Amino acid sequence: MLLLIKILFGIYLVLLAIVFLAQRKMIYFPADWPFAAQLKAAEAHNFEVWKSPAGQIIGWKQLARSTKAQAQILIVHGNAGSAIDRMDYADGLQHAQSCDIYILEYPGYGGRAGTPSQQSFFQSATEAISLLKQDVPVYVIGESLGTGVAAYLAGTNPQVVHGLLLIAPYNNMSDVAQNHMPIFPVRWMLWDKFPSDQYLQNYHGPIGILLAGQDTVVPSKFGRKLHDGYAGPKKLWLMPNAGHNDVQLQPEAWWQEVVEFWRTNQQR
Numbered sequence: 001m002l003l004l005i006k007i008l009f010g011i012y013l014v015l016l017a018i019v020f021l022a023q024r025k026m027i028y029f030p031a032d033w034p035f036a037a038q039l040k041a042a043e044a045h046n047f048e049v050w051k052s053p054a055g056q057i058i059g060w061k062q063l064a065r066s067t068k069a070q071a072q073i074l075i076v077h078g079n080a081g082s083a084i085d086r087m088d089y090a091d092g093l094q095h096a097q098s099c100d101i102y103i104l105e106y107p108g109y110g111g112r113a114g115t116p117s118q119q120s121f122f123q124s125a126t127e128a129i130s131l132l133k134q135d136v137p138v139y140v141i142g143e144s145l146g147t148g149v150a151a152y153l154a155g156t157n158p159q160v161v162h163g164l165l166l167i168a169p170y171n172n173m174s175d176v177a178q179n180h181m182p183i184f185p186v187r188w189m190l191w192d193k194f195p196s197d198q199y200l201q202n203y204h205g206p207i208g209i210l211l212a213g214q215d216t217v218v219p220s221k222f223g224r225k226l227h228d229g230y231a232g233p234k235k236l237w238l239m240p241n242a243g244h245n246d247v248q249l250q251p252e253a254w255w256q257e258v259v260e261f262w263r264t265n266q267q268r
Contacts, residue, residue, distance in 0.1 A: 012183075019181065020189050027145070027173075027192065028116035029080040030109040038084045038110060045087040050102055057112065058128060059083050059105040062090050064098040071099040071139055071162075071259075072132045074153075076125055078144030078168075082110035089141070089248070092255035100136070104128045118148075118192035125149050129157060137162040139262055143248065144168045144218060148194030154207075155199030163206040163262035168215060168244055170222035171197040171229065179219065197229055206233040206265035208258050212247045213240035233265035 019026075033041075042048065042060050050061040060083055063069065073093055077086045083105040090101050106121050107114020114120050132138050138160055142150025147169035154161040170176045173194040177186040200207070209227045211220040220238070227236050237254075239247055 016184055019184055019186070023189070023191060024116065027079055028108065030106070030116060031080070031082045031085070032109070032111055033082060033084060035111055038082075041084050042087065045090060047087055047090070047101075047103075052127065052131070057105070058124065060087065060103045062087075062094075062101045064100055065094055067098045069100040069136055070097050071137050071262075073099050073101045073139050073141060074125075074129060074132065075101065075103045075141045076121075076143070076146035076149040076153075077103070077106075078146050084110060086143070086248075092250060092252050093259075095252040096255040096259040100133075102128065102132070118194055121149050122152050125153055126156070129153055129160060132160075137266065139163045139165070141165045142167065142169065144244070145173075145194065148173060148196045151196035151199040151203075152194075154203040154205065155201070158203045158205070161203070161205060162266045163208070164203075165208045165210070165258055166196075166223070166226070167210045167247055168212055168218050168223065169196060169209060169226050170194075170218050171226040175225075176218055176222055179222075196226055200226070200230055200232075204232040206235070206262050208235045208237070208261055210237045210247055210250075211239070212242040212244055213238055214242060215244040215247075217244035233261075235261050 047060040047062045049057055050059040052058050075086055077083060083103040086103050093099055093101055105112045107124055108116040140150045140153055140161055147166040150164055154164055174187045174190050177190055207230055209223055211223045213220055227234060
């Protein structure tokens, strides 16, 4: 019996080491389209390349289609795919208000140089928001893992970010990871914790939260915990029968509701 316990414990330690060393492989799933294919997809959605002052491609942008932009929308996507996959957001947003839309690409995704990590995501997002106009309100939409990036931007730039929309969010990645791997001390092993709840303590603007009731990737209880712990203006939408990947695209009327919530509750 003692030998069996030793063997099982040894197996556990090996698995623990694998989880620890491969954790970022379990979190980040970047897609790397050929640039020509990305450009073709962007043109089909009326997007163009978004570059840094140094000339590096950092994402995609679609400027207001008719009148002067009333808002700037920065979209920070989830852990899988790439920025090019998120262009469908534009139709609903442009229907709701005239806006400039910017979709940030993360390091290591979509052909952008770099390695995915919390630090590289935060750095690229900080650079991106600094490039937006100062005289037009800025709103940030975060999706799944990207909700942690959105929360970071709001907490570190509270006077710049006029409102947030968090799609399938979480209070912190440590709780989500521990939920998926309860037999390992993941909470203490995790390098990239994305503590949204901590960053939002420094933010007081309007936050809209959209949850999927059948989400098995980021269970809705973590988004509810984030919602319940936030003291500022907030609004919760729940799709009770939706899964994690079913909540991104909503009808145009819903986007109008989001925009009205932002407008009526934004910081003065």
